[in-house]
Amino acid sequence: MKNNTNINVEEIRKDFPILKRKVNGQNLIYFDNAATSQTPKVVIDSIVSYYSNYNSNIHRGVHALSQEATDAYEGSRVKFQKHFNAKNSFEIIFTSGTTHSINLVANGFKKILKRDDEIIVSQLEHHSNIVPWQMLCEETGAKIKVIPIDHNGELIFSEFEKLLNAKTKVVFVNHISNALGVINPIKKIITKAHEYNAAVLIDGAQATPHMKIDVSELDVDFYVTSTHKICGPTGVGVLYGKEEWLNKIPPFLGGGEMIDKVTFEKSTYAGLPNKFEAGTPNISGVIASGVAIDYLNGIGLDNINEYEKDLLDYATSKLLEIKDLKIYGVSEEKTAVISFNVGQIHPYDIGSIVDKLGIATRTGHHCAQPIMDYFKIPGTIRISFSFYNTKEEIDIFIKALNKAILMLS
Amino acid sequence: MKIKQIQEDLVDEFAMFEDWMQRYEYMIDLGKSLPLIDSKYKTEDYLIKGCQSKVWVQAELIDNKIIFKADSDAIISKGIIAILIRVFSNQVPNEIIKANTGFIDEIGLKEHLSPNRANGLSSMIKQLKLYALAYQTKINNE
Numbered sequence: 001m002k003n004n005t006n007i008n009v010e011e012i013r014k015d016f017p018i019l020k021r022k023v024n025g026q027n028l029i030y031f032d033n034a035a036t037s038q039t040p041k042v043v044i045d046s047i048v049s050y051y052s053n054y055n056s057n058i059h060r061g062v063h064a065l066s067q068e069a070t071d072a073y074e075g076s077r078v079k080f081q082k083h084f085n086a087k088n089s090f091e092i093i094f095t096s097g098t099t100h101s102i103n104l105v106a107n108g109f110k111k112i113l114k115r116d117d118e119i120i121v122s123q124l125e126h127h128s129n130i131v132p133w134q135m136l137c138e139e140t141g142a143k144i145k146v147i148p149i150d151h152n153g154e155l156i157f158s159e160f161e162k163l164l165n166a167k168t169k170v171v172f173v174n175h176i177s178n179a180l181g182v183i184n185p186i187k188k189i190i191t192k193a194h195e196y197n198a199a200v201l202i203d204g205a206q207a208t209p210h211m212k213i214d215v216s217e218l219d220v221d222f223y224v225t226s227t228h229k230i231c232g233p234t235g236v237g238v239l240y241g242k243e244e245w246l247n248k249i250p251p252f253l254g255g256g257e258m259i260d261k262v263t264f265e266k267s268t269y270a271g272l273p274n275k276f277e278a279g280t281p282n283i284s285g286v287i288a289s290g291v292a293i294d295y296l297n298g299i300g301l302d303n304i305n306e307y308e309k310d311l312l313d314y315a316t317s318k319l320l321e322i323k324d325l326k327i328y329g330v331s332e333e334k335t336a337v338i339s340f341n342v343g344q345i346h347p348y349d350i351g352s353i354v355d356k357l358g359i360a361t362r363t364g365h366h367c368a369q370p371i372m373d374y375f376k377i378p379g380t381i382r383i384s385f386s387f388y389n390t391k392e393e394i395d396i397f398i399k400a401l402n403k404a405i406l407m408l409s
Numbered sequence: 410m411k412i413k414q415i416q417e418d419l420v421d422e423f424a425m426f427e428d429w430m431q432r433y434e435y436m437i438d439l440g441k442s443l444p445l446i447d448s449k450y451k452t453e454d455y456l457i458k459g460c461q462s463k464v465w466v467q468a469e470l471i472d473n474k475i476i477f478k479a480d481s482d483a484i485i486s487k488g489i490i491a492i493l494i495r496v497f498s499n500q501v502p503n504e505i506i507k508a509n510t511g512f513i514d515e516i517g518l519k520e521h522l523s524p525n526r527a528n529g530l531s532s533m534i535k536q537l538k539l540y541a542l543a544y545q546t547k548i549n550n551e
């Protein structure tokens with residue numbers, strides 16, 4: 001089918017071995033990219049190459065393998081520094097994922113927060129990521145305030161402004177909601193929060209696959225993501241933190257690599273980034289993540305964004321032809337995520353039937369219970385696209401969906 | 410009817426269909442004949458954990474046999490619980506505890522069986538058997 005963008009999807013699809021597989025006898029159609037993206041062969045190869053050629057522990061050995069592994073690992077850090085336009089490579093910390101990064105930052109504020117200080121989070125958050133802040137509040141006596149959303153799934157900025165005051169110490173908002181795909185006005189949020197000297201942590205797990213992020217331009221204090229959403233392996237997270245903030249907060253995990261000097265009386269911490277990377281990290285995963293970011297930049301995030309927007313518009317218009325279909329999150333500012341329900345049909349029923357037809361969708365509350373409560377629904381069916389998806393796949397999905405609706409009504 | 414006989418009947422019924430779609434349609438139909446739970450039991454206490462959809466089950470011992478009633482907010486889950494209830498309801502607790510559930514594989518619903526599946530078929534079986542165990546213990550203690 002015609003596509004006027006710079007993406008040659010037939011060629012790109014050849015990069016992803018998994019796209020050749022069958023599910024329940026049908027060609028796999030993978031529409032669950034918001035949960036995890038698929039992995040191109042170059043990334044898989046880099047993991048195989050690491051274990052075949054230079055597997056060894058980093059930063060510790062003088063031997064050749066260890067040097068090679070350290071160079072590749074640190075090389076990856078520089079790739080992410082450049083990709084995110086951070087001032088220093090040591091402002092990039094590798095973690096096990098977004099969840100780990102958020103916990104690291106929240107834990108860091110334990111010493112900084114005082115009773116009755118305030119933390120602002122949005123109603124759009126991934127609920128597992130609200131928990132670290134709740135734990136922090138229990139320990140420090142600080143309070144959580146929530147930015148509400150409107151019926152389009154957009155944050156109400158004026159309500160956010162009302163929540164800010166001298167007691168606000170941290171603002172935590174996702175760049176893009178994983179349940180709805182709506183892009184939040186983070187630049188405005190960061191600027192406003194800084195007027196009150198509050199630190200801002202942005203969860204970019206859903207943004208980094210679709211757009212170029214410039215942490216310097218955003219002037220954000222912390223920005224986090226998981227590389228399994230950007231064609232990398234599972235179990236690697238990237239945490240950007242401004243130097244001054246990373247120096248201010250204490251380490252999260254104690255262990256090897258994060259210390260400078262140890263006596264039983266007191267250890268002094270190593271400098272950045274090692275202070276936050278205790279123990280042997282996921283070396284092959286970090287290296288492969290660097291390969292993944294190179295791969296994405298090779299295609300170009302602007303091209304990806306344009307192509308995915310085309311898929312989003314196409315799918316949205318096809319879906320809206322279906323009777324009683326309601327899309328949640330209808331902002332102009334959206335990435336290629338569509339969350340919807342059809343009449344009173346349970347999302348789980350539709351998800352089960354389209355799965356039998358080889359189509360991977362996500363059903364349920366998408367770890368965003370507060371959003372589902374707002375819309376008073378048990379969950380939604382969510383389809384999310386990547387640059388290797390096609391309009392043909394969308395057509396097949398629409399047919400499958402209509403079949404499911406027929407069976408279930 | 411014995412549990413084993415009901416299972417064999419179900420296997421025969423499902424064997425008439427050629428593909429999964431017809432089997433799912435039949436399962437959805439079976440869901441429509443599910444003995445429905447009284448709405449006052451549609452509470453957290455009667456909810457089966459581990460299902461993406463809501464499935465409520467309630468049990469009663471009448472003449473030493475367990476009568477199950479249930480409901481679900483999803484049609485497929487309703488079909489699945491209806492199949493289980495057809496097999497297990499109106500049986501003595503000990504028979505339910507002992508019953509083998511291999512027939513699920515034979516009727517082509519194997520993919521629902523894995524305990525890691527979000528649909529909770531294995532949680533449903535566990536819950537029905539737990540009711541049987543509880544009633545059996547009660548009978549033994551009387």
Ligand SMILES: Cc1ncc(COP(=O)(O)O)c(C=O)c1O
Pocket residue numbers: 034035096097098099100126129174176177178203204205206226
């Ligand atoms: C917005 C958002 N935040 C956080 C996470 C959690 O990421 P991870 O499981 O990689 O820690 C996800 C992933 O589902 C997400 O979409």
